[in-house]
Amino acid sequence: MLAIWFLGPPGILLTVFGTLANRFTKLLAAGLALVLAAGCFHDNQGIHIVGPIHYSECIVPLIIIGVYGLANIKRWMDQKGISFGIPAAVLTGALVLGGFRIDIVNSKTIRTS
Secondary structure, eight states: OOOHHHHHHHHHHHHHHTTTTTTTHHHHHHHHHHHHHHHOTTOOOBTTTTOOGGGGGHHHHHHHHHHEEEEEEEEHHHHHHHOOOOHHHHHHHHHHHHHHHHHHHHHHHHHHO
């Protein structure tokens, strides 16, 4: 569920590429894995109204790893001579539209009339 709240499939892709970036991101990812493994022993780890609230502290390291992943993807595309502009625009558009969709759905569920 954490992967879905962290940008969904693009977030998973960025995290995979970011983890492989350097020693720092590998250690950061190992720390995240340990935190998530320790969460298996939490007495109340269920998904609540706002999502995986017990794992909210993982978002900052995930963002750092994701930014490294984005830089890795851009570097790879530059080496291959592939333009980064169109995939970046598509990714940005998908994230913005996804964010608006979530806002609209959530607004409808909390509307009182």
